[in-house]
Amino acid sequence: RKEVEQDPGPFNVPEGATVAFNCTYSNSASQSFFWYRQDCRKEPKLLMSVYSSGNEDGRFTAQLNRASQYISLLIRDSKLSDSATYLCVVRGGGGSQGNLIFGKGTKLSVKP
Amino acid sequence: EAGVAQSPRYKIIEKRQSVAFWCNPISGHATLYWYQQILGQGPKLLIQFQNNGVVDDSQLPKDRFSAERLKGVDSTLKIQPAKLEDSAVYLCASAWGGGQETQYFGPGTRLLVL
Numbered sequence: 559r560k561e562v563e564q565d566p567g568p569f570n571v572p573e574g575a576t577v578a579f580n581c582t583y584s585n586s587a588s589q590s591f592f593w594y595r596q597d598c599r600k601e602p603k604l605l606m607s608v609y610s611s612g613n614e615d616g617r618f619t620a621q622l623n624r625a626s627q628y629i630s631l632l633i634r635d636s637k638l639s640d641s642a643t644y645l646c647v648v649r650g651g652g653g654s655q656g657n658l659i660f661g662k663g664t665k666l667s668v669k670p
Numbered sequence: 671e672a673g674v675a676q677s678p679r680y681k682i683i684e685k686r687q688s689v690a691f692w693c694n695p696i697s698g699h700a701t702l703y704w705y706q707q708i709l710g711q712g713p714k715l716l717i718q719f720q721n722n723g724v725v726d727d728s729q730l731p732k733d734r735f736s737a738e739r740l741k742g743v744d745s746t747l748k749i750q751p752a753k754l755e756d757s758a759v760y761l762c763a764s765a766w767g768g769g770q771e772t773q774y775f776g777p778g779t780r781l782l783v784l
């Protein structure tokens with residue numbers, strides 16, 4: 559089983575749509591969880607951290623279910639500028655406290 | 671505040687040649703990471719430095735890859751000799767510390783091995 563698994567997509571949605579991405583992770587000792595955004599031919603950038611209580615940042619909502627080892631990202635009212643690859647990221651448990659483990663990413667394309 | 675700088679941005683070499691990449695982290699960041707991102711994959715950690723010491727190089731193919739951060743600031747990653755499967759983007763990231771701090775990525779070096 560891969561450490562972090564995501565549906566690669568692509569997700570093709572119209573402007574204004576709501577889209578949800580899911581992610582599962584294998585290491586129950588993982589401590590921190592994130593969503594990164596990566597535009598085409600650019601570096602990854604932190605979109606938001608994910609907390610057990612769920613957290614929201616504008617149109618973006620992230621949820622974490624530790625029991626199921628499942629992370630989600632919901633984007634409401636999609637904009638053209640949301641088109642990017644969304645990477646699910648887990649900070650490894652155990653001794654490598656700082657290490658980030660990335661999923662393959664889910665590609666989102668928002669169309670007019 | 672200046673971000674993480676990397677050079678070159680692009681490099682094309684033939685297999686069995688050598689190549690080196692350079693990274694200058696954000697000023698004051700103690701921790702520096704090198705990642706390899708193959709097309710269609712997420713970044714994979716190659717090596718982590720804390721100041722000038724190696725914290726984790728468990729995923730670095732040490733028969734051909736080497737990295738150093740001699741003065742605890744900028745860093746170089748070398749591949750010698752390169753293989754076709756080394757074609758990837760090499761991303762450098764830095765963070766204030768080595769624990770839970772946010773990592774900031776540079777623009778990457780895109781390597782093509784022919």
